Amino acid sequence: xxxxxxxxxxxxxxxxxxxxxxxxxxxxxxxxxxxxxxxxxxxxxxxxxxxxxxxxxxxxxxxxxxxxxxxxxxxxxxxxxxxxxxxxxxxxxxxxxxxxxxxxxxxxxxxxxxxxxxxxxxxxxxxxxxxxxxxxxx
Numbered sequence: 001x002x003x004x005x006x007x008x009x010x011x012x013x014x015x016x017x018x019x020x021x022x023x024x025x026x027x028x029x030x031x032x033x034x035x036x037x038x039x040x041x042x043x044x045x046x047x048x049x050x051x052x053x054x055x056x057x058x059x060x061x062x063x064x065x066x067x068x069x070x071x072x073x074x075x076x077x078x079x080x081x082x083x084x085x086x087x088x089x090x091x092x093x094x095x096x097x098x099x100x101x102x103x104x105x106x107x108x109x110x111x112x113x114x115x116x117x118x119x120x121x122x123x124x125x126x127x128x129x130x131x132x133x134x135x136x137x138x
Contacts, residue, residue: 019124025108031119032093033111035081037073037100068098078102088114 025031051059051071062070081102082092090106108119 015122016124016127019122022121022123025112025119025121027107027109029108030105031108031111032103032105033090035085035102035104037077037081037102039071039100040074040077042074043070064098072097073100085114090114 075097078095078097082095082104085092085102085104085106088106089110090104093103093105095102106114111117112119
């Protein structure tokens with residue numbers, strides 16, 4: 001959830017050990033982002049939690065299209081977010097209602113302006129083999 005004047009909750013990330021700032025992001029660098037939208041709430045029926053907590057042997061099978069229509073992103077939300085991203089000059093690469101995801105690409109300058117953030121480059125040593133993983137919280 002967005003906190004006015006602050007960072008959306010759940011987006012705090014810790015830096016890897018030994019990471020150090022290497023300078024500003026190249027303003028022309030192409031950056032791809034993925035925005036995950038909320039589940040739709042306007043469709044009657046059991047919630048996704050109730051659906052998942054029902055023994056699979058006792059719940060009705062659902063096609064991919066039915067699942068997207070019931071638990072994916074609402075068309076109005078998809079349109080609003082895509083419009084916002086386009087308003088900042090980003091190119092929409094993919095809109096996927098079932099996974100509630102929009103993928104978009106723009107320059108570092110476009111993203112920084114659209115989201116009112118400062119983008120920077122960082123350098124960090126690689127972790128030992130077998131210890132590599134994505135950033136915390138993903």
